[in-house]
Structures are given as C-alpha cells and as structure tokens.
Amino acid sequence: MADGKPSTSDPAVLDVAALERALRRRVDGEVRFDAGSRGAYATDGSNYRQVPIGVVVPRTVEAGAEAVAVCARFGAPVLSRGGGTSLGGQCTNTAVVIDWTKYCNRLVSVDAERRTCVVEPGIVLDELNRQLAEHALQFGPKPSTHSHCSLGGMIGNNSCGASAQAYGKTVDNVRRLEVLTYDGARFWVGATPDAEFERILAAGGRRAEVYRGLRGIVDRYLGDIRRGFPNIPRRVSGYNLDSLLPEKGFNVAQALVGSEGTLVTVLRAELELVPVPSFDAILVLGYPDICAAADDVPHLLEHCQPTQLEALDGRMAQLMREEHAFLDSLDGFPEGDSWLLLQFTGDSQESVDEAGRDLLRALGRSEDDKTVAFSDDPQREQRMLKAREAGLGVTARPPDDRETWEGWEDSAVPPSRLGDYLRSLKELFTEFDYDHPSLYGHFGQGCVHTRIPFGLKSAEGVARFREFLLRAADLVVSYGGSLSGEHGDGQARGELLTRMFGDRLVAAFGEMKALFDPDNRMNPGKVVAPYRVDENLRLGPRWRPDSHATHFGYPDDQGSFTRAVMRCVGIGNCRTHTGGVMCPSYRATGEEEHSTRGRARLLFEMLGGHADSAVTDGWRSKEVRDALDLCLACKGCKSDCPTGVDMATYKAEFLSHHYAGRLRPAAHYSMGWLPLWARLSRVSPRLVNAALHAPGFARLGKGLAGVAVQRQAPVFAQESFIQWWRSRDVPDPDPADPRAVLLWPDTFSTYFHPGVAKAAVRVLEDAGFRVAVPARSVCCGLTWISTGQLATAERVLRRTLDVLRPWIEAGTPLVGLEPSCTAVFRADAPELMPENQDVQRLAAQFRTFSELLLNDTPDNWRVPSLARSATVQTHCHQHAVSGFDADRELMRRAAIDADVLDAGCCGLAGNFGFERGHHELSMAVGEQGVLPAVRQSPPSALIVADGFSCRTQIEQGGTGRHAMHLAEVLALGLQENAPADHPEKLADRPTHSLRDARLLTAGALAAASGCVAAVVALCKRRRR
Incomplete structure (x- = not known):
C-alpha cells in the first residue's frame, strides 16, 4: 500500500512501513521511526x-496538520506532545507522537491593547513571557516547569502552578x-453566543x-453537570463540560482545555494576558506541622488575596538538608516544622508591604515573631520560593534509598476542608505503610502534592x-474534592x-469523545475508556532488567x-534554554534524544x-551510542538535574562496554x-x-586522528611547566x-598553558x-575517563596514587588549576574506585586554587588588588x-568587578569539540551565550x-x-602592585594565546617548510 487507505484501523496490524513512507513524502518535518527516537x-x-509507533517533528503548524491527515488515512493513533513532563501518563502512547516544541514555537501576534496574543503549541512558557x-x-x-513546559501542553493538561491563586488555571486564560479533528475538520473555537451558534449550524x-x-x-446531562x-x-x-453551560457562554475552547489530546489537535491558541506586577513581597509563616498550616489557610484567605499561597512541610525541608539542596532557600525561613508562603504583588512597594503587614495585624502576629519572615527583597523572595518550586525534584529520590512515585500527587479539596483532608490522607498512608511522604503544594487553592513510596516492582506492591488509589479517590471525593488539581487524569x-x-x-x-474522535485514535486509552491504573507500568512485576557489571561503583545508588539510570523521573529541567549548564546539546538541537532525559x-x-x-542489543546499541555521542560530558546535569542524573558518568560507562574488545574511534x-602524546x-x-x-x-593528521578539520590544534609550549619548575x-x-x-x-597547564x-x-x-610539584609524572586519567577507557584510567590513577602517597598520608593540601581535573579527584575517581581509601583521602585533600587561598592562607596575607572589570566564564565542572x-x-x-556569565557551556568541553562531527554543534553551543557575551565585553575588561x-x-x-x-589575573595584580624595582614588576606577563603561540612556532614552521623543500629537491635530482 502506498498512500492509499489502510485495510484496517487496528494499530496492531497497522502497515507501519507504508505509514512511515507516506509521512516522509507528505510532511515537511523530521519523520523518525528508528528505535532510538521511539x-x-x-x-x-x-x-x-508505551513505545510509540514513530515520531514526527513538524517544521510548521501546517505540516503538523498534514501529519495528522496522513495518520488518519492509515488509522494510526496520534499523540500531540509538548514538554513531555506529564505525571499522569498523558504523553506516552502506542501512537505517532507529534512533537511541536522544536519548530512550532512562535509567538504569532500580540495585541497589547486587548491583552491577548496568539501562539503556536510548541512555545515554552518562559520564552513566551x-x-x-x-x-x-x-x-x-505558571507551573513549576515554566522553564520548559509548552503552551500546547499547558492547554492539554489545564496547567495551573502557584500563580493560579491570582490568575486561575489555563482554562481561565484561553480565549480561542x-x-x-482526526477526520480533518479545522476551525477556531471559543465562546459561542446564540447568534454565532445559529450561524455555525x-x-x-x-x-x-x-x-x-x-x-x-449539555441538554441531556444538564442537571448532572451542574x-x-x-x-x-x-x-x-x-x-470541562461545565464550560458548555449557558451561563458560561457555551465556550467550546474552554471545554477542550484539559482534554489531554484525546479530542482534537490544538494548532494555535489565542490567550488572555495579564500585566506583569511591578512590585512584590513575600510573607512566610511557620507552623508546628503541615495540618496546622492547612487549618490556617481559610483564615488567611478571609483577610487577604495573595498572588500565591504555597506550603511545604518539615519532611521536604529535611530532604533538602540531607541532599544539601536549596539550603540558601531554607535559610530565609522562620522557625517551624511547616510553612505557608504568601506572595503579594501590586503597583507600588508600599502597597504590597502594607498588604503583608495588614495580614500580620489581622493574625495578631508581627514581623518580630520567630515564626514570621517578611521580605520585599526580590532576590531573597526568589530563593524562598525556589524551595517550594523544587518539591518534585527533592522528593523524587530521597537519600534514605526509598523510591517515591507519582500516582496520587495532585489531589485537591476545598481550602476550607484542607486540614482535615490531610489528616485523613496521613491515616491512609499509615494504613498502607507508606511512611512519611512529604506534603506540600498550592494550599491557597486546596491542591496537595506528594510522592509516595509505592512498591511498583512486585505483584503485591502493584x-x-x-488499592490505595481506589481508597484515596473515595477519600478525596468524600471531602468534595477532585482526583486531580493540576496534572490531569491520563492513565493515572x-x-x-x-x-x-x-x-x-x-x-x-464518552459521548464527547465519540463526537470528536469516533474511531478512538486521539491519544486512546486516556481519560475515556482508559487503561487500568496498573497497566503499562514503566516498572511492574514483569520488569526484569539485565544485571550489569560496571566500572564505576555508583555509591549513591x-x-x-x-538505579543510577532510574534517577531520571522525567521532570524535564534538561529541556530549559537559559540559565545553568544543563543540557547544552538539547539547547543547540532542540532534540528530545539529545536531552539528559532522552538519553x-x-x-x-x-x-x-x-x-x-x-x-535490544544492550551495551552494543547503536541507538544509545548515537544519543550519547552528542553528550558533551559537561556534568551540568549532575548539579542542575533535580534528581542528580550524571550523564557524563553514564556515558563513560557505556563507552567502556560498547567498545570492549573492538576498535575505537x-x-x-x-x-x-x-597526556602520553x-x-x-x-x-x-x-x-x-x-x-x-x-x-x-595538518589536515591529513586531523583526518587520521579523528579531529575536526575546522579546529586549530593547541600549541605545545616550548618549555613545559615541569621543565620550568625543575x-x-x-x-x-x-x-x-x-x-x-x-x-x-x-596536562593542560603543564604542556599547553604553563x-x-x-x-x-x-x-x-x-x-x-x-x-611542591610531584617528582614523577602523574595524571588524573581525565581523557581516558571521558572516552570510556576506564580500565586504563584506573591503572593511571593507581600509579598516580603511588606517587602521591607521601603527601596523602601527611594530609598535605593538593591544589588543582584545571577544573576538569579537580572534578576527577572530587567525583569521578571516588566513584571509579569507591573502596580505595587513598582515593577518598585525596578527594578530601584536593582544593581548587580559590578554595586554598580563601581558607588556608595566613590572616595577614591580602589578595592582590587589581581593580578591573572582568567577564568570567565558569567551567562546567x-x-x-x-x-x-x-x-x-x-x-x-x-x-575585580566580575560579570560571572550564566550562559551555559562554552561548547568545547574537552575532547568533544575537537572530535570529527562535533564542530558545528560545539560552535552552536558556544554561540548561545558564551561567545556573544565575550564579544560584547568592553575592550578594557x-x-x-x-x-x-x-x-x-x-x-x-x-x-x-x-x-x-x-x-594569571592575581599574578598580574601582584605585578601591578609591586614596587618599580621589584623582580615581580620586571617579570614577563604570562601568555598563552593562540596567536602568540603561533608566533612562537613560526620559526619551526619555516624550518619545516625548508626541510620539505630540500627533500623535494633531492627527490627530483634522484629522478633525473
């Protein structure tokens, strides 16, 4: 069958090969049916x-619509997907996945006077704002995933976030x-006055x-809906059948919000906008426990209308302390074991400050109370709010080795009944022996977040x-609440x-579903005629992963x-485009497969x-190799991922097995x-x-060495640091x-930049x-680790430990200048050799240059003053x-007036940017932040x-x-501050620029050229 109609609409007998051919022929986009993409x-x-049938990444909205049309001709199920962070299973299905985020992400138009805009479904919320x-x-x-959630996904899920306290849910902010539809009807929908309704009919x-x-x-079920x-x-x-009630204006757009892609494909959206608040302040109130905090919510709402009213409990704070995460956020909190955070916004600082103080007076409390913290410092406010926003990541992988899971993570009740609901929910936790899950959330609207240690790997646990979900559903209904207050239904x-x-x-x-999608091809099995809650589990009693002997010890897993791989729970912070380091390859490509989560x-x-x-082929997998090939091993995910995924380590582990017994690149x-060369x-x-x-x-040599021809080889110094030292x-x-x-x-400070x-x-x-400097050659093994030659790296490290043993035993501080080498001793080596006590001691003794100067210098030493401005790039490690x-x-x-860039990875990342096939991506990463920032720096900086x-x-x-x-900067300060006749003043300023180094080798190049010319002349004479 070519483009013709399929013989059946059953996905089980779908002609996948013909579908793929038709999509490639008809759709302006990237069509992927390979195992890696799936x-x-x-x-x-x-x-x-659920493994998808294939993936389509349309380049335009029209191409996305064409993809749906092709799928309809073959009877193939369709799943529209945004950021893919859904916690209810809405974004996984045996279907053709349409990913809108890479290309269909435009802000189409803005009408500032009417406060509306039109967007494509793939635009990310932060980018829109x-x-x-x-x-x-x-x-x-503004959901907590605002840095990477798409508007199409928000519309699909009816997303909310903390600011919904002031602005409502997504449904309240969608105009049209x-x-x-799956069968090809395309039209705009919105509120429908009677006259418009008649025109449509x-x-x-x-x-x-x-x-x-x-x-x-609506007519048949009017009483039931009300x-x-x-x-x-x-x-x-x-x-949202209630949006179709006459008093709601028969709003079809709002009725479709939250339908999770099961009814229609959203191509564009007209949104209501709100003014950006000019001023804000935050009030944090401490309570003895989370139930007492919840009890106070109705009382607070009687006296104020905050922009946000959030909560977090002592269990989350405990996890933050154990994980050493967001400690600066907690530092601003008052006394208590649970807290409510209220944000006030307005047109003047005086008005928002007064709103907070008015509430305190109404509560009979003051700013001096130990259980009260009040701030109108925006930076401090953001730190405190981050503690609440970090809830999912902090609770996903507790350090006590339990695994926590979603499933009952966003129930909601009337705020007036919140305290009693939490007590009943805690009793249910106790009955099922789900000990001590954290409780937090959007308490101003009665929405409770939690992650529960479900046993999802055994039949009994499942x-x-x-049983818990059935009981919990009955419980929340008994309080007049909702199964979901934010994340939607999906399969969960x-x-x-x-x-x-x-x-x-x-x-x-079901009737609404049948009206829009009579053949059940739009995200089937979700919301209507759903799969059971215990089907299609990512784990489950039938999950039998292979066991793997590994080089790294994974002591935290x-x-x-x-367990290390399972750290990823799909939060999706690796899909952000600004701030931090993670994930440079995703930022440059927009590809799920090249995000930390995709890998x-x-x-x-x-x-x-x-x-x-x-x-299907384990360590030898080409699909995994290709996905990891564009991982820069920057380790940004180790710190930026809320659950601590360390893809650089996983990549090194994979490469070591993938190339075991085989020729390497x-x-x-x-x-x-x-280091040897x-x-x-x-x-x-x-x-x-x-x-x-x-x-x-040089070009020939680069080809043989697997180096990008566009790269200039670093220049070896005439005199290495070791030679100078001796x-x-x-x-x-x-x-x-x-x-x-x-x-x-x-290696780098010794042979290239001494x-x-x-x-x-x-x-x-x-x-x-x-x-002191080691008397014999030493190496941390960095380059062997980054290329997955782990057995060699371990041998190199053992030899280095032998050389360093006297210094390790004496407890002598070691100071590193190259951040990537420091990271080896702080992180990689202890994980590669977790039982080696010398490695553990060395990790504790290893300092960065700045740490040593700040913490171990005599009190009378003063840092040399330079009084200069500087643009500073932080190394990823x-x-x-x-x-x-x-x-x-x-x-x-x-x-030094330092402008420390928050521009992400430079893009070179050790050997990555030098390797053949990586130059374009390497430069694309650099051009996203670092390189433009350096070009824009003042010449004097x-x-x-x-x-x-x-x-x-x-x-x-x-x-x-x-x-x-x-x-070098501090040495320059010493030089500039030295007396005129001091030797330091007369010393040469350190230099290692590529231009200067090339000048150093000009004579050698000329000599080499002369030698080549002489050899050529000799050969000619011999031929004659």
Missing part, C-alpha cells in the same frame, strides 16, 4: 511506558483555539455537527498501589473518574547502574526488562591518550607544532610542613605557601562539582576562564579576545 519518547514524567516583556504583559498561570459541515452534538450532550462538578478552585479531572486517574463523577457524567465524557530513557530501554524494549586514541612532545615541541600546523600535513632547583618542602601545598601539574601554573606558583608563594563561590569571593577581595577548554573556545570562536586563568 525509545526516547517511550515515557513521560509518569509511572507509565520573555517575548511579552516589552509589553509589560505575561501569561498568568484553532483545532483539528446554518453553515453545515463537520463543525456544525460538532456544535450540535455538544449542545445535545450537580456533579465540584465547585472548587482546582478541579482539573474530567472534561496490587497495594491499585482515568479509571477512577467514575468514583468522582459517577456513571452518567463519565458516559457524557547502592552500586547499581540500573536516560534510552539507557532505561537498553537495560531491557520489557518484551517490547525499543533497544580514532579520537579515543589521539585525544584519549593526550603531550609528554612525548618534549622530544621536539617545535617540530611537533610545525607538523600540527603545516598546511596539508630549572628553579628549589627543594620540595616536607609533606608534613603546615605551609606545604602540592600543586597538581595537569603560564597558568607559573602564575599560580607566584601567587601561592606570595601567600606564604611552600609549593566548576559549576557542577567544585562550585564557584570561592572564586566569586576571591575576585571580590581582589576588587579581562576575560577570565579557568578551564583550558573555555579559553580555547573563546580564542578559536572568533571573539578576538584572550582569556586568562584566575591565577
């Missing part, structure tokens, strides 16, 4: 998993929708059929999970809807690679355990063994540089000397330290592992970057700027 989209943020900022407008609802066609059918459903929908702020469950709550709405209203939902999904599929696993031998360069660095930069020969002939201090410090001679290490020596000696607070403080003391990769990318990225290590 595996990356096999689940969302829920407990459920960024573009609306010039109009001082925003879209009101352009929708497409008179026009006839499919649209008239839909409107007539909807009116019939009685059966709980009148509470947070009712998200079920279809049976209890099902679809089966439970009869317990909330009764048989007649659920039958009405009970030594299990499987984790593929690794999960690789583990096996399901009969329909998308990835050439780059693994060239750059993976860089660097040491060999000492034989004749001039000739090595000449060869690396000679036209023709020429000083200064005896090493005794390791036990309290002033002794061992300077780590990393000026960095020399500058560090100058500064450390000025600070009173007695500097600094951000993720060692932290940057010490560097900030050191620069402050040096009177210093460019500071401690990472060799960052400095190289800045110099090779067309910025025209030379980047310095902080050690």
Whole structure:
C-alpha cells in the first residue's frame, strides 16, 4: 500500500512501513521511526511506558496538520506532545507522537491593547513571557516547569502552578483555539453566543455537527453537570463540560482545555494576558506541622488575596538538608516544622508591604515573631520560593534509598476542608505503610502534592498501589474534592473518574469523545475508556532488567547502574534554554534524544526488562551510542538535574562496554591518550607544532586522528611547566610542613598553558605557601575517563596514587588549576574506585586554587588588588562539582568587578569539540551565550576562564579576545602592585594565546617548510 487507505484501523496490524513512507513524502518535518527516537519518547514524567509507533517533528503548524491527515488515512493513533513532563501518563502512547516544541514555537501576534496574543503549541512558557516583556504583559498561570513546559501542553493538561491563586488555571486564560479533528475538520473555537451558534449550524459541515452534538450532550446531562462538578478552585479531572453551560457562554475552547489530546489537535491558541506586577513581597509563616498550616489557610484567605499561597512541610525541608539542596532557600525561613508562603504583588512597594503587614495585624502576629519572615527583597523572595518550586525534584529520590512515585500527587479539596483532608490522607498512608511522604503544594487553592513510596516492582506492591488509589479517590471525593488539581487524569486517574463523577457524567465524557474522535485514535486509552491504573507500568512485576557489571561503583545508588539510570523521573529541567549548564546539546538541537532525559530513557530501554524494549542489543546499541555521542560530558546535569542524573558518568560507562574488545574511534586514541602524546612532545615541541600546523600535513593528521578539520590544534609550549619548575632547583618542602601545598601539574597547564601554573606558583608563594610539584609524572586519567577507557584510567590513577602517597598520608593540601581535573579527584575517581581509601583521602585533600587561598592562607596575607572589570566564564565542572563561590569571593577581595556569565557551556568541553562531527554543534553551543557575551565585553575588561577548554573556545570562536586563568589575573595584580624595582614588576606577563603561540612556532614552521623543500629537491635530482 502506498498512500492509499489502510485495510484496517487496528494499530496492531497497522502497515507501519507504508505509514512511515507516506509521512516522509507528505510532511515537511523530521519523520523518525528508528528505535532510538521511539525509545526516547517511550515515557513521560509518569509511572507509565508505551513505545510509540514513530515520531514526527513538524517544521510548521501546517505540516503538523498534514501529519495528522496522513495518520488518519492509515488509522494510526496520534499523540500531540509538548514538554513531555506529564505525571499522569498523558504523553506516552502506542501512537505517532507529534512533537511541536522544536519548530512550532512562535509567538504569532500580540495585541497589547486587548491583552491577548496568539501562539503556536510548541512555545515554552518562559520564552513566551520573555517575548511579552516589552509589553509589560505575561501569561498568568505558571507551573513549576515554566522553564520548559509548552503552551500546547499547558492547554492539554489545564496547567495551573502557584500563580493560579491570582490568575486561575489555563482554562481561565484561553480565549480561542484553532483545532483539528482526526477526520480533518479545522476551525477556531471559543465562546459561542446564540447568534454565532445559529450561524455555525446554518453553515453545515463537520463543525456544525460538532456544535450540535455538544449542545445535545449539555441538554441531556444538564442537571448532572451542574450537580456533579465540584465547585472548587482546582478541579482539573474530567472534561470541562461545565464550560458548555449557558451561563458560561457555551465556550467550546474552554471545554477542550484539559482534554489531554484525546479530542482534537490544538494548532494555535489565542490567550488572555495579564500585566506583569511591578512590585512584590513575600510573607512566610511557620507552623508546628503541615495540618496546622492547612487549618490556617481559610483564615488567611478571609483577610487577604495573595498572588500565591504555597506550603511545604518539615519532611521536604529535611530532604533538602540531607541532599544539601536549596539550603540558601531554607535559610530565609522562620522557625517551624511547616510553612505557608504568601506572595503579594501590586503597583507600588508600599502597597504590597502594607498588604503583608495588614495580614500580620489581622493574625495578631508581627514581623518580630520567630515564626514570621517578611521580605520585599526580590532576590531573597526568589530563593524562598525556589524551595517550594523544587518539591518534585527533592522528593523524587530521597537519600534514605526509598523510591517515591507519582500516582496520587495532585489531589485537591476545598481550602476550607484542607486540614482535615490531610489528616485523613496521613491515616491512609499509615494504613498502607507508606511512611512519611512529604506534603506540600498550592494550599491557597486546596491542591496537595506528594510522592509516595509505592512498591511498583512486585505483584503485591502493584496490587497495594491499585488499592490505595481506589481508597484515596473515595477519600478525596468524600471531602468534595477532585482526583486531580493540576496534572490531569491520563492513565493515572482515568479509571477512577467514575468514583468522582459517577456513571452518567463519565458516559457524557464518552459521548464527547465519540463526537470528536469516533474511531478512538486521539491519544486512546486516556481519560475515556482508559487503561487500568496498573497497566503499562514503566516498572511492574514483569520488569526484569539485565544485571550489569560496571566500572564505576555508583555509591549513591547502592552500586547499581540500573538505579543510577532510574534517577531520571522525567521532570524535564534538561529541556530549559537559559540559565545553568544543563543540557547544552538539547539547547543547540532542540532534540528530545539529545536531552539528559532522552538519553536516560534510552539507557532505561537498553537495560531491557520489557518484551517490547525499543533497544535490544544492550551495551552494543547503536541507538544509545548515537544519543550519547552528542553528550558533551559537561556534568551540568549532575548539579542542575533535580534528581542528580550524571550523564557524563553514564556515558563513560557505556563507552567502556560498547567498545570492549573492538576498535575505537580514532579520537579515543589521539585525544584519549593526550597526556602520553603531550609528554612525548618534549622530544621536539617545535617540530611537533610545525607538523600540527603545516598546511596539508595538518589536515591529513586531523583526518587520521579523528579531529575536526575546522579546529586549530593547541600549541605545545616550548618549555613545559615541569621543565620550568625543575630549572628553579628549589627543594620540595616536607609533606608534613603546615605551609606545604602540592600543586597538581595537569596536562593542560603543564604542556599547553604553563603560564597558568607559573602564575599560580607566584601567587601561592606570595601567600606564604611552600609549593611542591610531584617528582614523577602523574595524571588524573581525565581523557581516558571521558572516552570510556576506564580500565586504563584506573591503572593511571593507581600509579598516580603511588606517587602521591607521601603527601596523602601527611594530609598535605593538593591544589588543582584545571577544573576538569579537580572534578576527577572530587567525583569521578571516588566513584571509579569507591573502596580505595587513598582515593577518598585525596578527594578530601584536593582544593581548587580559590578554595586554598580563601581558607588556608595566613590572616595577614591580602589578595592582590587589581581593580578591573572582568567577564568570567565558569567551567562546567566548576559549576557542577567544585562550585564557584570561592572564586566569586576571591575576585571580590581582589576588587575585580566580575560579570560571572550564566550562559551555559562554552561548547568545547574537552575532547568533544575537537572530535570529527562535533564542530558545528560545539560552535552552536558556544554561540548561545558564551561567545556573544565575550564579544560584547568592553575592550578594557579581562576575560577570565579557568578551564583550558573555555579559553580555547573563546580564542578559536572568533571573539578576538584572550582569556586568562584566575591565577594569571592575581599574578598580574601582584605585578601591578609591586614596587618599580621589584623582580615581580620586571617579570614577563604570562601568555598563552593562540596567536602568540603561533608566533612562537613560526620559526619551526619555516624550518619545516625548508626541510620539505630540500627533500623535494633531492627527490627530483634522484629522478633525473
């Protein structure tokens, strides 16, 4: 069959190959039916998993509509997907997934006067609000996933967030929708006055059929709709039949909001906008427990109308402290074991401050009370609100080794009954032995979030999970509440809807579904005629993942690679586009497969355990290899992922198994063994540089080495740091000397940029330290780890430990200059050799340059003052592992006005940006933030970057700027502050720019050219 009609509409016998061919021929987009793409989209943020038939990424809205038309001709189910963070299983299905987020993400138009805008479904909320900022407008609802959730997804789920306290749910902010039915009808819907309704009927066609059918459903079930929908702020469950009531204006757009892609495909949306508040303040109230906090909510609402009224309990605070997360947020909280956070906004600071103080007076409390914290400092407010916003990530992987899951994570009740509901819910937890789940949420609207330690890996655990959900559904209904107050039904709550709405209203939902989608091809099995809550589980009693012997020890995951991979629960923070580091490859490509979450999904599929696993060849999987190939191993996810996924480590582990006993890519031998080649360069660095930069020969060499031809090879220094150090002939201090410090001679600061290490020596000696350098060659094994040559890396580390043993035993501080090497000793080495006590000691003794100078210097030493402005790029491993607070403080003391970029990864990332096939992505990542920021820096500003990769990318990225290590900056300060006749004043300023290094090798290049010419002439004479 070509483009013709399918012989059957049953997905089980769908002609998938013909469907794929037709989609490729007809759709302007990326059509993917490969195992890798299907595996990356096999689940969302829920407990459920269904491998899709294929994935379509349309380039335009029209192309997306064409994809639906092709699927309809074949009878293929369709699932529209946004950010894929749904917790109810709405975004996983055996269907053709249409991902709108990569291309269909435009703000189409803005009408600032009417406060409306039109958007495409793939636009992310934060990006929409960024573009609306010039109009001082925003879209009101703001879920905690605002940095990566799409408006199409928000419309599908009827999303809310904390700001719904002031602005309502998504349904309250949608004016019109352009929708497409599965059978091809396309039209705009909204509120429908009687005259408009009659015009639609008179026009006839499919649209008239839909409107007539909807009116019939309302007429037949009018009493049920008026009685059966709980009148509470947070009712998200079920279809919005109440929006079709006459008093609601027969609003078809609002009736379709929250239908989770089961009725129509949303192509465009016209949204209501609200002004951006000019001023705000936050009031935090402490309580002895979360139930007491909930009891106070109705009383608070009697006296104020806050923009947000959020809650978190002592259990969440405990988890934050145990995980060392968001501690700066908790520092602003008052005394108590649970807290309510109220935000006030307005047109003046005086009005919002007075609103908070008025409430305190009404409560008989004051700002001086120990259980009260009041702030109108925006930065402090954001820190405190982040504690609440971080709930899902903090509770997803508690450090007590329990696994917590969604399933009953967003029930809602009338705020007036919230305290009693929480007590009953706690009793239910106790009955089922689900000990101590955290309770938090949008308490001003009665919405409760929690994650529960369901046992989803055994038949007994799954049976209890099902029984709990049935009991919990009856409980929330008994309080006049809703199964879902924010996340929707999907599969998690679809089966439970009869317990909330009764048989007649659920039958009405079925009629609405049949009206729009009579063949049940739009996201089937969700909301209407749903799968059971215990079907399609991502785990379940039949899940049998393969066991894997690994190189890394995974000490935080009970030594299990499987548990490590399962850290990803689908939150989707790796799909953000600004701030932090994670995930540079997703930011550059917009590809789910190249997000941290997408890679984790593929690794999960690789583990096996399901009969329909998308990835079937384990460690040898080409699909997993291709997904990991564009992972920069920046480790940004290790710190930025709320659950601590460390994809760089997983990548190294995978590569070690994938290439075991096989020939590796050439780059693994060239750059993976860089420390060895660097040491060999000492034989004749001039000739090595000449060869690396000679036209023709360099291109050939790059081809053989697997290096991108667009890259310039770094230049080896004429004199390495070790050679310079030995020429000083200064005896090493005794390791036990309290002033002794061992300077780590990393490959980059030793052989390429020795000026960095020399500058560090100058500064450390000025600070009173007695500097030592290892007498024998040492290496942290970084390049072997990053290329997955883990057995070699371990041998290198063991040899290094032998050399360092006297210093380790003496407890001597070791100081690192290269952030990636520091990260090896702080993180990678302890995980690679978790039982080796010397590795653990070394990790504790290893300092960054800034940490040592701040914490271990004599009190009388003063940081050399430079009084300069600087643009500072934080190395990804600094951000993720060692932290940057010490560097900030050191620069402050040096009177450096530092603009520390929050622009993400530089894009070079060690060997990644040098490898063949990575140059384009590497530069795309750099151009997203770092490189433009450097170009825009004032000529007088210093460019500071401690990472060799960052400095190289800045110099090779067309910025025209030379980047310095902080050690060089401080050495420059010493030089500028020294007396005129001081030797320091006369010392050469450290330099390692690519331009200057090339000048150093010009003579060698000329000599090499002369040699080549002589050889050619000799050959010609011999031929004659």
